[in-house]
Amino acid sequence: MNTLRNDSASDNDETRAQPGTVDTASDSDRAAVIRNALTDKLRASGMITSPVVERAFRTVPRHLFVAEGTPLEVAYNADDSVAIKRDTDGVIISSTSAPFIQARMIEQAGLGPGMSVLEIGSGGYNAALLAEVVGPHGRVISVDIDPEVTDRARDLLEATGYGGRVTVVQVDAEGRIPGLDQPVDAILVTVGAWDLAPAWLEQLSADGTIVVPLRMNGVTRSIGLRREGGHLVSTSAEVCGFVPMQGSGAHDERVFLLSDQQGRHVKLRFDGDAPQDLSPLDGVLATEGTDLVAERKSWFPFGVVRGDSFAYLSVRPALDGAGVEFGARAYGAHAHAPAAALVEQIQAWDRHARGGGEPTFAYWPTGAARPQFGEHTAVLAKTHGLVTISWPPTADAAAGQGVLETERPSWPVARGSWPAWRSAAASVLSRGENGRKRTQRGMTGRFTR
Numbered sequence: 001m002n003t004l005r006n007d008s009a010s011d012n013d014e015t016r017a018q019p020g021t022v023d024t025a026s027d028s029d030r031a032a033v034i035r036n037a038l039t040d041k042l043r044a045s046g047m048i049t050s051p052v053v054e055r056a057f058r059t060v061p062r063h064l065f066v067a068e069g070t071p072l073e074v075a076y077n078a079d080d081s082v083a084i085k086r087d088t089d090g091v092i093i094s095s096t097s098a099p100f101i102q103a104r105m106i107e108q109a110g111l112g113p114g115m116s117v118l119e120i121g122s123g124g125y126n127a128a129l130l131a132e133v134v135g136p137h138g139r140v141i142s143v144d145i146d147p148e149v150t151d152r153a154r155d156l157l158e159a160t161g162y163g164g165r166v167t168v169v170q171v172d173a174e175g176r177i178p179g180l181d182q183p184v185d186a187i188l189v190t191v192g193a194w195d196l197a198p199a200w201l202e203q204l205s206a207d208g209t210i211v212v213p214l215r216m217n218g219v220t221r222s223i224g225l226r227r228e229g230g231h232l233v234s235t236s237a238e239v240c241g242f243v244p245m246q247g248s249g250a251h252d253e254r255v256f257l258l259s260d261q262q263g264r265h266v267k268l269r270f271d272g273d274a275p276q277d278l279s280p281l282d283g284v285l286a287t288e289g290t291d292l293v294a295e296r297k298s299w300f301p302f303g304v305v306r307g308d309s310f311a312y313l314s315v316r317p318a319l320d321g322a323g324v325e326f327g328a329r330a331y332g333a334h335a336h337a338p339a340a341a342l343v344e345q346i347q348a349w350d351r352h353a354r355g356g357g358e359p360t361f362a363y364w365p366t367g368a369a370r371p372q373f374g375e376h377t378a379v380l381a382k383t384h385g386l387v388t389i390s391w392p393p394t395a396d397a398a399a400g401q402g403v404l405e406t407e408r409p410s411w412p413v414a415r416g417s418w419p420a421w422r423s424a425a426a427s428v429l430s431r432g433e434n435g436r437k438r439t440q441r442g443m444t445g446r447f448t449r
Helices: 028-044 051-059 099-109 125-134 147-159 197-204 336-352
Strands: 082-086 092-097 115-120 137-145 168-171 184-189 204-216 219-228 231-244 252-261 267-271 299-306 309-317 325-332 360-365 377-381 384-388 407-408 421-423 441-447
Touching: 051 099, 051 125, 082 147, 092 384, 099 204, 125 137, 125 168, 137 147, 137 219, 137 407, 147 168, 147 299, 168 267, 184 441, 197 204, 204 231, 204 384, 219 360, 231 384, 299 336, 309 336, 309 407, 325 336
Parallel strands: 115 137, 115 184, 137 168, 184 204
Antiparallel strands: 082 092, 204 219, 219 231, 231 360, 252 267, 267 441, 299 309, 299 441, 309 325, 360 384, 377 384, 407 421
């Protein structure tokens, strides 16, 4: 199961196995205590909501599935994923996922005794949890493209008593799964996906649920989707981060490095529609009096590029001390252009989404009948269809009113050409995901250290 806790996390954020060994005989009682404490925490946080999932987390020995030498406190930390395999460059390509997202995704799938489930992205532990949830009369198929990963998962499942309850298959899951002759009740995709493969929908029962970590403009959400006519509509969503999918379903980001005055780098990542020529951005930070790395806690990993200039989404305490304000900081000779474009997105969120309900996500496969999408719906083109994100209108938007927008000259956001801070002049008490900005003209990037 290939996941990371945070989509903007670096490899150093991934928990690494520490020296030492886990003595399963002497530590079994201690492991049970820590495992129960983890389960209690997941219940309290709302990640676990059903008795059958709770029982699974209290039963399956997670410490026997993580990398050898991992301390029990790390193995059973709700937010820790543990690396299993890295590529030749040291990049993590397989890991045991953080318990919080494993629990949440299983709950999103709505699984119960006697049901069938396909897990795309193997590791062993999550498959064992699924086996406990569906019980002896259910069916669990776990697949992965990497033979080393499937061999390891198969051995661990056998060693922990789940070998006869989980079928492990080595295959590129972009196509149909060999031997899967009947549609399954649920599909859990445990690698980051940029799109939904047609084969997944073909192998899902008519009333089944697919849970997929779907990347949209650099943000990944685990979304539970069910069929509604010729398309799928979300039943739940959870912001998360995942190691990208490999094989024919992979969708690589384009990465551009920006060097600051200290010689350190900020990565500009494009999820799609990257500019053909990024050379005008060379040196854009080298002469600016800023340190984006040091300022990491005051900005969000989203930005806009316009030619030789770029802007990123920034945050500062509100002047009245209540909450924070969103704004744009920009760099380059023509910094006003990306700053204005980003502020336009902030103001659109403020008018149409802030204070409203959670967005609804839908997936429209190629060939499905599509309605005319309204002004409160963002449309993202994918390889095999479209993703739509729809926000219920806020009371102000429905009444044709918006929040007052003001100029605040106290915080320069670009040297020379863009001397003023512009914001929606509204306090934001939570950095919530209620209304992610919608990209209009130009390029949108995601910035990470």
